[in-house]
Structure formats: structure tokens, C-alpha cells
Amino acid sequence: TQLLEQSPQFLSIQEGENLTVYCNSSSVFSSLQWYRQEPGEGPVLLVTVVTGGEVKKLKRLTFQFGDARKDSSLHITAAQPGDTGLYLCAGGGGSNYKLTFGKGTLLTVNP
Amino acid sequence: NAGVTQTPKFQVLKTGQSMTLQCAQDMNHEYMSWYRQDPGMGLRLIHYSVGAGITDQGEVPNGYNVSRSTTEDFPLRLLSAAPSQTSVYFCASSYGRIGNTEAFFGQGTRLTVV
Numbered sequence: 001t002q003l004l005e006q007s008p009q010f011l012s013i014q015e016g017e018n019l020t021v022y023c024n025s026s027s028v029f030s031s032l033q034w035y036r037q038e039p040g041e042g043p044v045l046l047v048t049v050v051t052g053g054e055v056k057k058l059k060r061l062t063f064q065f066g067d068a069r070k071d072s073s074l075h076i077t078a079a080q081p082g083d084t085g086l087y088l089c090a091g092g093g094g095s096n097y098k099l100t101f102g103k104g105t106l107l108t109v110n111p
Numbered sequence: 112n113a114g115v116t117q118t119p120k121f122q123v124l125k126t127g128q129s130m131t132l133q134c135a136q137d138m139n140h141e142y143m144s145w146y147r148q149d150p151g152m153g154l155r156l157i158h159y160s161v162g163a164g165i166t167d168q169g170e171v172p173n174g175y176n177v178s179r180s181t182t183e184d185f186p187l188r189l190l191s192a193a194p195s196q197t198s199v200y201f202c203a204s205s206y207g208r209i210g211n212t213e214a215f216f217g218q219g220t221r222l223t224v225v
């Protein structure tokens with residue numbers, strides 16, 4: 001069974017601070033996705049990384065896939081209250097057409 | 112575009128009752144799946160389908176049935192509801208191999224079994 005461990009589970013910071021969320025596994029994934037979920041809504045895709053060592057930027061968000069494709073990180077620069085939400089990493093690929101989700105990081109950015 | 116539509120949004124069931132959670136997508140996606148989300152547990156895969164007529168079990172399939180008679184619809188049936196099935200249920204669809212392409216999620220069905 002493939003598992004994804006996310007840390008921290010909860011994070012409360014002030015507007016303007018930087019933060020990093022981690023997603024780690026002992027398994028290799030062919031792709032790693034990050035989703036953001038707001039209360040009462042389904043998750044929405046932020047990014048997909050597929051190559052070991054890949055770095056993708058989405059405005060103030062930077063995503064990195066580990067060289068061995070077992071871990072990933074999400075870094076937010078100068079967080080804003082609009083970044084508040086549940087961030088989920090999900091590993092995919094393989095023959096079973098499944099997404100394996102981490103338990104999520106609940107981020108609160110206070111004004 | 113409607114995307115992925117789930118009905119109902121909220122449901123309360125008594126133990127032992129059965130019901131069907133509906134999921135429909137209008138994007139002609141081949142891949143559809145059902146997840147449940149519980150506090151501290153993340154999203155766990157219940158069942159999935161790679162096309163009409165093809166379904167398979169996920170991580171937590173017990174107590175649930177699915178069928179896929181059309182590309183658009185993927186209903187989830189609870190056979191005999193139990194309090195342990197209290198959860199938020201999400202349906203997702205993808206136009207390609209899931210994990211390599213974007214999964215589009217519905218807004219969820221919040222189910223309470225009493």
C-alpha cells in the first residue's frame with residue numbers, strides 16, 4: 001500500500017509570512033499532484049509534477065518533486081488570507097489508475 | 112459548464128437504510144471515482160471506473176456498490192447504511208490516466224447515518 005505523509009497537519013501564520021508544506025513517501029510515484037480545498041467544496045488541482053527534481057511555480061506558490069520521486073514540497077511566499085484552505089498532495093500513476101492522497105495540511109493565514 | 116454534479120448535497124439516513132448517491136459529469140471523461148473524506152484520514156478511494164461497464168474496488172469498498180452504464184453517470188449505492196459510513200463523499204472524473212491528468216471533483220455529499 002502506498003502512503004503519503006503530509007506535514008505539518010495544521011499551520012496558522014500571519015499575512016506576509018512564508019511557509020513550506022511537505023509530502024513524503026517510501027514509495028515512488030510517477031506523478032505528484034497538489035490540490036487545494038475550501039470548506040464545502042471539492043479539491044481543485046493546483047499543479048502536477050512528473051519529473052524527478054522538477055520545480056513549478058504558480059505565482060507565489062513553488063512546487064518541487066524530489067529527485068527520487070518519493071517526496072514533494074509546496075512553498076508559499078508572502079502568504080495572504082486568500083491562501084487559507086486545506087492543501088492535499090496526491091500520488092498517481094501506475095497500473096491501477098488510482099490517486100493516493102495525503103491527509104492534508106490545513107493552512108490558516110491571519111490578516 | 113456544469114463539470115461534476117453530485118446529488119444530494121446533504122443526507123441523513125437511519126441505520127440499515129439504503130440510498131444512492133448520484134454523480135454525473137458532462138466532460139466526456141472516461142475515468143470516474145468515488146472518495147470518502149473523514150477528519151484526519153484524508154481522501155480514501157472507494158470504487159473507480161475506467162470506462163462504461165468497467166468498475167473496480169478501491170481502498171475502502173465494503174458496504175458500497177457501483178455501476179457504470181454510461182460515460183456520464185457513476186452512482187454510488189449504500190446497501191445498508193451504518194454509522195461508520197458517516198462521511199463526506201466526493202465523486203471525481205478525469206479525461207486521462209488519473210494522476211497524470213487533472214481530477215475534477217464534485218462539491219460533495221455530506222452523509223450522516225444515525
